Amino acid sequence: MPVRFELYELPPTTRVLRGEVRDFLRAELGDRPPARRAPSWGGFDREFSRKVGARGWIGMTWPTRYGGHERSVLERYVVLEEMLAAGAPVSAHWVADRQSGPLLLRFGTEAQRARFLPAIARGELAFAIGMSEPDSGSDLASIRTRAERVPGGYRVNGTKVWTSNIHRSDFMIALFRTHHDPAKKHEGLTQFLVDTKAPGITIRPIIDLAGSHHFNMVLFEDVFVPEEMRVGEEGAGWKQVTTELALERSGPERYLSSLVLLVELIREVGKDPGERAAPVVGRLVAHLVTLRQMSLSVAGMLEAGDNPNLEAAVVKDVGTTFEQEIPEVVHALTGVEPTLASGTDLAQALGYLVQHAPSFSLRGGTREILRGIIARGLGLR
Amino acid sequence: MNELRAILADVVTRLFTERVTREVRQSAESGMWPDALWTAVEENGLTLPLVPEARGGAGGTWADAYIVVSAAGRHAVPLPLPETIVAAWLLARADLEVPTGPLALAPAQRDDDVRLTPATGGWRLSGTARRVPWGGSARHVVVVTAVDGRAMVARAAAGGFGVEPDRNLALEPRDTLVFDRTPVTAAPAGAGVPPDAAWQYGALARAAQIAGGVDAILKSATRYATERRQFGKPIGAFQAIQQNLAVLAGHVAAADIAAAHAFRAADRGDALFEIGVAKARTGEAAGIGASIAHQVHGAIGFTYEHDLQFVTRRLWSWRAEFGGEAWWAATLGREVALWGADALWPTLTAR
Known part of the structure; x- marks a missing residue:
């Protein structure tokens, strides 16, 4: 089939690095309880991100002249999967390391790279993503927030929504419309670096169903964005944002979000799991091992300079299905009541994941959008 | 995929696309042994990817074997090709001669009781192996079992045991083999080869x-x-x-x-x-x-x-x-x- 996963193997040299990351995480996280590890890459901790940056684990693959470390995609992969497996609070650098930095590296100006990349790599700059709007979710190309040319730059008016963590981020990379032609909605889109403290920006919290605040609505009222903060050419936004979304979809965070709950389930069933639990746990482990090989394969393709957009969509679709299945399996097997802050570690981890699992197949492109991408890869669209 | 593996993939795809026709599959389902297809497969060297070159094999790896075995599945090849590949590997690892012709692999059931015992001048096999894939069609059956906790590989020639024919849903032979002090050639399994x-x-x-x-x-x-x-x-x-x-x-x-x-x-x-x-x-x-x-x-x-x-x-x-x-x-x-x-x-x- 046109979807092609070649088996990939991490080079043995990554073992030392893996050990270093584990030692670091043990020292930093100590015996942090599972319920606090459950947010995975949702945990926001600037101090932690600065320490990760100091270890050289942000911007790992970027050139040293931009504060990067010129390490391989696979070394970066090892750091990511260890951070995720430990439930480390990586959110303050995650977006910048995963997509904003690589976007600037590829499409940004020399001045933008020099200004932003070293600070990102130090773990000092947090980025948010400005894509969705109230009337533009899956149909991203229909966005209406306008950036009009004015002397020295652009004037922005409109609204972004579901903007995670912008209330504690320094910058956002936003997609705006610089040219309006209803017949060509994919054209006329442009990406910009926006200072979250710029005058005219109003940030309104959106509280999620679990009572947490990470989402926001962002209102732009005559916000001035200087010319030098445009990323790439005017009108090149759609191509760039597609590249960015591929980066957003290709990592191990798309199958490891519920790992902490699987670990607690294994603790719960004990050394002798019995006839009922053994095959259920074993089946999940078979999926976990398989997904890790699929995810590694995508990393290998990125390392080789290929463009595994289709494969990344497959991993995210299969991976989020797995992530969402784990809480269901825990329900079926243990019957434990999900709790907020009482009960066992299993009950609390379940409490967190039951409430957050619906988002897994929404964020970064819905399941339906991803399956549409896969169907196109099969030649059906 | 390395270049040799890509060539192997081309060879098996071309062979199976040309030769594994609807007529061949249907004829096999009616109980006819697809002799011409088997000969083509054997002549193309597809049965021995895991046998060293010194023993007449391809001297390849399991990764090579994956190309052949997955292709056999993809094309619904009505032959014991996967079984032959594994059985030939077991024979070679045990330093036993790898005969030409199709091989079956037994036991195929976890709780079958097949016993290998020493006898004057060789080994004897006794017991029942149920639903052995292609057990009645193969020229030899390769049996792995334990003797005093040690893995042994035995090779039984067709004709030396009873066959009770049966089939799976795809009408592939799944025959019960009855061994009654059947004389076999046997040797300790290769290092690391388990009794199961x-x-x-x-x-x-x-x-x-x-x-x-x-x-x-x-x-x-x-x-x-x-x-x-x-x-x-x-x-x-x-x-x-x-x-x-x-x-x-x-x-x-x-x-x-x-x-x-x-x-x-x-x-x-x-x-x-x-x-x-x-x-x-x-x-x-x-x-x-x-x-x-x-x-x-x-x-x-x-x-x-x-x-x-x-x-x-x-x-x-x-x-x-x-x-x-x-x-x-x-x-x-x-x-x-x-x-x-x-x-x-x-x-x-x-x-």
Whole structure:
């Protein structure tokens, strides 16, 4: 089939690095309880991100002249999967390391790279993503927030929504419309670096169903964005944002979000799991091992300079299905009541994941959008 | 994929595409041994990828064998080719001669009691091996068993044991073999080959066949969805069909990588865990995959006239042979429980 996963193997040299990351995480996280590890890459901790940056684990693959470390995609992969497996609070650098930095590296100006990349790599700059709007979710190309040319730059008016963590981020990379032609909605889109403290920006919290605040609505009222903060050419936004979304979809965070709950389930069933639990746990482990090989394969393709957009969509679709299945399996097997802050570690981890699992197949492109991408890869669209 | 493997893939694809016709499959289902096809397969050197060159084999790796075995599944090849590849490997590893002709692999059931005992001038085999794939068609049966806790490999020539014929859903022979002090050639299994090697490596082979089989039914369903028109357009233009085929594609990708991962582990030695992962994961893909492929094909896919059934009936049998998902998943579950919760991630990443 046109979807092609070649088996990939991490080079043995990554073992030392893996050990270093584990030692670091043990020292930093100590015996942090599972319920606090459950947010995975949702945990926001600037101090932690600065320490990760100091270890050289942000911007790992970027050139040293931009504060990067010129390490391989696979070394970066090892750091990511260890951070995720430990439930480390990586959110303050995650977006910048995963997509904003690589976007600037590829499409940004020399001045933008020099200004932003070293600070990102130090773990000092947090980025948010400005894509969705109230009337533009899956149909991203229909966005209406306008950036009009004015002397020295652009004037922005409109609204972004579901903007995670912008209330504690320094910058956002936003997609705006610089040219309006209803017949060509994919054209006329442009990406910009926006200072979250710029005058005219109003940030309104959106509280999620679990009572947490990470989402926001962002209102732009005559916000001035200087010319030098445009990323790439005017009108090149759609191509760039597609590249960015591929980066957003290709990592191990798309199958490891519920790992902490699987670990607690294994603790719960004990050394002798019995006839009922053994095959259920074993089946999940078979999926976990398989997904890790699929995810590694995508990393290998990125390392080789290929463009595994289709494969990344497959991993995210299969991976989020797995992530969402784990809480269901825990329900079926243990019957434990999900709790907020009482009960066992299993009950609390379940409490967190039951409430957050619906988002897994929404964020970064819905399941339906991803399956549409896969169907196109099969030649059906 | 390296260049040699790419060439091998081309050779098997061309051979199977040309030679494994509907007529050949149908004739095999009626009980005829596909002799011409077997000869072509043997002449192309596809039966001995794991036998050293000094013994007349290709001297390849399990990763090479994966190309052949998954292709055998993809093309629903009505031959004991996977069984022969594994059995020949077992013979070569035990320093036993690898005969030409099809080989069967036994025991195929976990609780079969087949005993090997020393006798003057050689070894004797006694007991019943149930539902041995191609047991009555093979020229030799290769049996792995334990003697005093040590793995032994025995080779029994056809004619030296009783055969009670039976078949699986795909009408492939699954014969019960009755050994009664059958004289056999035997030797200690190669280093690292476990007493239940027939079971383990039989499961490994089935995982690869399933991976190839689900790939074939995805191709078939995708083609059908672009050709079949309803409501004025190809049914593949409907989102419901597209989304189902995308799900199938996910299972195909997972099955392929799970099986290939286990074959790579087999090249390193102890592959029991990865074989379990592969058999459990591909088995699930077989069930869901066959279901989606049939749904997309509609009524025509439910007929004998359509080729889809040659693959799906095999998938339904193969997922249960040499241990189904339940058995292998339980084995994995008990294993990780023994590791303990906190060792799960470190152990998986160290393998």
